[in-house]
Amino acid sequence: MSYNKVLIIIILMGGFAFNVSAQDITKGKKIYETRCLVCHQADGGGVPNMNAPLDGASNVVGTDIARLVRIIKKGYSERVALDGFYYSNAMTANPDLKDADIANLLSYIRTSWSNKASTITAAQVKAAGSKK
């Protein structure tokens, strides 16, 4: 690999790190603690049959970001099978959260506990939100 290519990769990585920094994930954690922890719990494990787990949930680490954004903005109470289980509570809507907040929140829940998915940028949230 040429010196230039390495330089470009370093710059690109730096760019990503600038978009979603550890600081942003900490901001996401704060939002999680005030709005989500009550139901999804500190370990992201949820409550059996009641509040869906976020830790290890295939949708949370999945690629359908638009769905995750919609759930956070509009709340969720559809009682569909999530990884084979049903949950009988009604999730609170968060219409007041900004794209950047949701990005930080998603970055937190996608990289916490045993989750190791990619972080999410505000631009991605914006794009997902306009999809409807």
Added chain:
Amino acid sequence: MKNVKIFLALVFAAINIVSNAQNNAGLKLPAGFKASLFADTIGSARHIAITSNGVVFAKLMYPNKAGKSIIRLEDKNNDGVADKISGWGKYGGTGIFVKGKSLYATSNTGVFLYQLNDQDEVVDPLGPKTIVEGLIDRNQHESKSITLDGQGNIYVNIGAYSNACQEKDRMPGSKGMMPCPVLDSAGGIWKFDSQKENQVYGDGIRYATGLRNVVGLDWNTQTNSLFVTQHGRDQLSSFYPKLYTADQNAELPAETMYEMKQGDNAGWPYVYFDPYQKKKIVSPEYGGDGIKEGGENALDPIAFFPAHMAPNALLFYTGNQFPEKYKNGAFIAFHGSWNRAPLPQEGYFVAFVPFKNGKPNGEWEIFANGFSGLTGDEKVKNPRNAKARPCGLAQGPDGSLYVSDDNKGAIFKISYAK
């Protein structure tokens, strides 16, 4: 090689049985009591019922891996462990009740009646009578618990499909609806004829109202009246952080027990019971500030317990096996909390309330603990770490107490050794 494996497997099985018996299936009990693991991993066992022959029936929240949702368990050799297990039924639910040879089971929308034969085997697994149908199931508090009064009536809990009857459920700042329309068809106990088929709402009466969600209920044969345990509301601090801290939310409101006569009202959603002020306080969704009293026409609880512990079963002990102090007292299975986070959770045990002349007589106490599987006095931090969650109670013909768990589906049998 194969023989060695089988031998080892047998040794381990034997060790398991012995250690199970020695450690009371992992439960902590008062002196003189012992417990056995009557069954394990049968599926999410909600309520249980026992016939006069000692046959146990469990209602599962969902059909288990074998596709069955009502499980029949028999302990033929009488060693405290079920050795003949079968099942039927495709619908999930919570309620199950046996009266003579009549076995009642509930889905989240109806009540069904099965006939048992002399061996307490189900005669008509595919063709039960439909007693009640069309009850509300809107995702939240959907389970239907039942009890009978011995006078031909069945009482069905229909939980409120809401936390506090807000215009928008669980939405910060959303106001409480006045009057609360949920109470027309839910948030109370309905009374139906226990024999008549195909009843709907109009055939029954709303026996008692103002109950957010009752999972535990029992007919007390001494007082000849209905007793219920209510799940109090959630999330005071997440919706009203200016009025309640997270620490206060963990203790508010109390979980409550009521004796309910026809027409009684327990006050939900307009008020909740504060265990420190010992008063009915106006809900913040209805203009309350944490201090203002309300609910002049609503009952006070006859007993109350720490918040959010989820009393999922209530049983008045009428047996002769346990010591005298337990006679006619109330056992309560506390499923265990989630809404005390970020503080440690509470519950996950069976409590006892002594009764005298049909009224609580003294403080409640923990009767059986250790269901969560955590060591010592360690508290459950995250609900998914609890191994078992007590959900159902039933009394055997010999006076033993059975406790069901709706996590993996264990049933514990607790007896007094003398």
